[in-house]
Amino acid sequence: MVSSSPSHPASTNQKSNALVLSALQALGGTSPAIIVAVGGLAGQQLASRPELSTVPISIYHLGLALGTIPAAFIMRRLGRRGGYLIGALLGIIGGLVASYGIHANLFTVLCLGTLLTGLYASYVQSYRFAAADAATAQFRPKAISWVMAGGLLAAFIAAQAVMLTRDLNPDAPYSAAFIAQASLGLMALPLILLLRLPRDHATQNTNARGRPLREIARSPYFVISVITGVVSYALMTLIMTAAPLAMHQYGHGLDDSTFGIQWHILAMYGPSFFTGHLIQRFGKITIALTGILIIGSSSVVALTGTEVSHFWLALILLGLGWNFGFIGATAMVTDCYRPEEKNQVQAVNDFLVFGTVAAGSFSSGHLLAASGWQQLNMMVFPIVICIACALLWLRIQRRYGPQGAESSQAQ
Numbered sequence: 001m002v003s004s005s006p007s008h009p010a011s012t013n014q015k016s017n018a019l020v021l022s023a024l025q026a027l028g029g030t031s032p033a034i035i036v037a038v039g040g041l042a043g044q045q046l047a048s049r050p051e052l053s054t055v056p057i058s059i060y061h062l063g064l065a066l067g068t069i070p071a072a073f074i075m076r077r078l079g080r081r082g083g084y085l086i087g088a089l090l091g092i093i094g095g096l097v098a099s100y101g102i103h104a105n106l107f108t109v110l111c112l113g114t115l116l117t118g119l120y121a122s123y124v125q126s127y128r129f130a131a132a133d134a135a136t137a138q139f140r141p142k143a144i145s146w147v148m149a150g151g152l153l154a155a156f157i158a159a160q161a162v163m164l165t166r167d168l169n170p171d172a173p174y175s176a177a178f179i180a181q182a183s184l185g186l187m188a189l190p191l192i193l194l195l196r197l198p199r200d201h202a203t204q205n206t207n208a209r210g211r212p213l214r215e216i217a218r219s220p221y222f223v224i225s226v227i228t229g230v231v232s233y234a235l236m237t238l239i240m241t242a243a244p245l246a247m248h249q250y251g252h253g254l255d256d257s258t259f260g261i262q263w264h265i266l267a268m269y270g271p272s273f274f275t276g277h278l279i280q281r282f283g284k285i286t287i288a289l290t291g292i293l294i295i296g297s298s299s300v301v302a303l304t305g306t307e308v309s310h311f312w313l314a315l316i317l318l319g320l321g322w323n324f325g326f327i328g329a330t331a332m333v334t335d336c337y338r339p340e341e342k343n344q345v346q347a348v349n350d351f352l353v354f355g356t357v358a359a360g361s362f363s364s365g366h367l368l369a370a371s372g373w374q375q376l377n378m379m380v381f382p383i384v385i386c387i388a389c390a391l392l393w394l395r396i397q398r399r400y401g402p403q404g405a406e407s408s409q410a411q
Helices: 009-028 030-046 055-103 107-124 127-133 140-165 175-192 220-249 254-269 272-282 284-302 308-333 339-371 373-378 380-400
Strands: none
Touching (some): 009 030, 009 127, 009 175, 030 140, 030 175, 030 220, 030 254, 055 175, 127 308, 140 254, 140 272, 140 308, 220 254, 220 308, 220 373, 254 308, 284 380
């Protein structure tokens, strides 16, 4: 195992940092939930063609992907806390710009707002790594889970924000939801100041540059870890982005789709209270594999019918599978780098994850319009089978092959 436990005094703050980061996740996690719930519907009103409806959501994911490497650079220079302040400001501006775009009936301005919100999300997504880097090796899986559990509260906040604001401005539907999103970003600012994170190892020792990324990437463990995170997030986004529009196509209302997204996000983050314990008990690879298989089962449910209950159950399973798959993969990635290598590895991991997510999100609207909800879910199965086989192979290698990045106990 190449990662090491923090040896600095700041590691004693690991629990308080994890709790603050969890609260920040609860606030920052509302942005994607709000955008997914109303971004496609707002886009449908403003876009010139139906297949462009989900572009605001896709632009959000594009901003997230494009922001990961610059965010890592900024946090390396200014520290995580300084970077998180910049990120929150981007979230505030993004919500205001998107709201104005709806008011002015300007599709491109709406997309600009979701792009800026995506840049904010590139900082939010690093909260889990910030908690891991400040934690001991034993507490690390729990720290990641605690932060991801903040999304549980985000599900309630986002759903209430959408439903309480939907009738505030009948002339510009959904615009008030983006004002609420900006307000939640504003609330994050004082919480960020409470963080007491360790200084970046690389800024303290400029000679400690670590191994080249190409050397780290030669490890099958690293490659499969990253691909698992990519697939978990991309498949989840592909189906989640299309689900509200598909529900409307089958005659279900805004309340039905909003509650479906709410329960989906609850399933994404709710299990985080015990995912860390499951990883310690059964191992990272096993939990990641379980998550991938549950994502596959979500599409099985989606193919059995188009009633509200089918959509809701499929979205719940999709969220649960994402939780196990993504947290398991994240925990696997933290085994692959030394402290001085964390910035480049984390940035590349998130760029690959969210770059693929952006591509999947851009594709979802077109695929839904061209192929339909059923065909979209059929596409999930070959991908799930390939990743499940890769994880099974890795698990066998860890157990019966030469000792590698992870002990057999952590399989």
